Amino acid sequence: MTEAAAELADEIGLDKLTLSALARRFGVKDASLYSHVKNLRDLRVRIALRASEGMTDRIATAVAGRAGKDALVAFADAYRGYALEHPGRYAATQMRIDPEEVADSAGFRRSVELTYGMLRAYGLTEPDLTDAGRLLRSTFHGYIHLELSGGFGHSRDVQASWSRSLDALHVLLENWPSRHDGNKR
Template sequence: MARAGLSPQVVVRAGADLADEVGFDEVTPSALARRLGVRAASLYSHVGGADDLRTRIALLALDELADLASEALAGRSGKDALVAFAGCYRDFAREHPGRYAAMQVRLSPEAAAAGPGGRHADLTRAILRGYGLTGVDETHAVRLIGSVVHGFTTLELGGGFDHSAPPPDRTWSRILDGVDTVLRSWAAPS
């Protein structure tokens, strides 16, 4: 019988909170059970094991970030939308490093199809409407934005910019200026 107060949602949210505190790689059913004051076996009525827990944390984080990015993009276009979107991702990663790490988990095709990953691509495509990009150019640009935002954020979280000047915020601003310039002048090669 399941412990009163526990549900799949409660267990997954507690796992995500634990990931933010100790790192996503440290989240295991036994560590989470200790946090919740239950035996690890009690969690298995709510999640299907370590892989299922990790997948569910990833899906929760993707969903949370998609909600925040959607709010950040509302009423914005062009560079304003790009800056809001990128800033939302960077802020989320800083505030929720374990959740952000969880978002890098390779999802099964079934989990990916049922999950919020498509919302992120749709949100990025919404930015690109302000630049007039369509078709394959749009796909390339979605990948560019994702690579820039994730690459910078991952390096920053890992301390990659801690020992040099100027401060990362100035570089971040310059990078987004550069991405805006690229997107405004994007043309498929002949």
């Protein structure tokens, strides 16, 4: 049922996914779904967990054996590719989920490990790992959100801009401000 719900979310959007819409997909009454899920939130969390695992598997395959800029580009391209191919599932991965809801999720833990592993190659340690991870996630998400919503109206090729953005992120990560440079915040 989770896979069918994820496919439906990709087709119509996570925000339009309802238990009624899923019941119609299966040709059953809404009430029959409640023996499988608690409520819509439970279903969306299940989609998020499954999507996180799929996205993380794709990223892990892409970055295997790579470091530095090569790893950054592979990571970013895999992230973006998954989001563009599976917009509803991707939206689910952006939901606020309580820690107890993901406590048993290998996908969420592995995602953080992959991100930190890639960033450690730039010589980053905590708290810079967290800060850089947040920067990458917000940059990737913002770009993808604009791309999915048709927000890039300029004639410049979107892929060319994506590539240049990754070049700039690489330079930034190589030159991450040290807390010892007087840049304490």
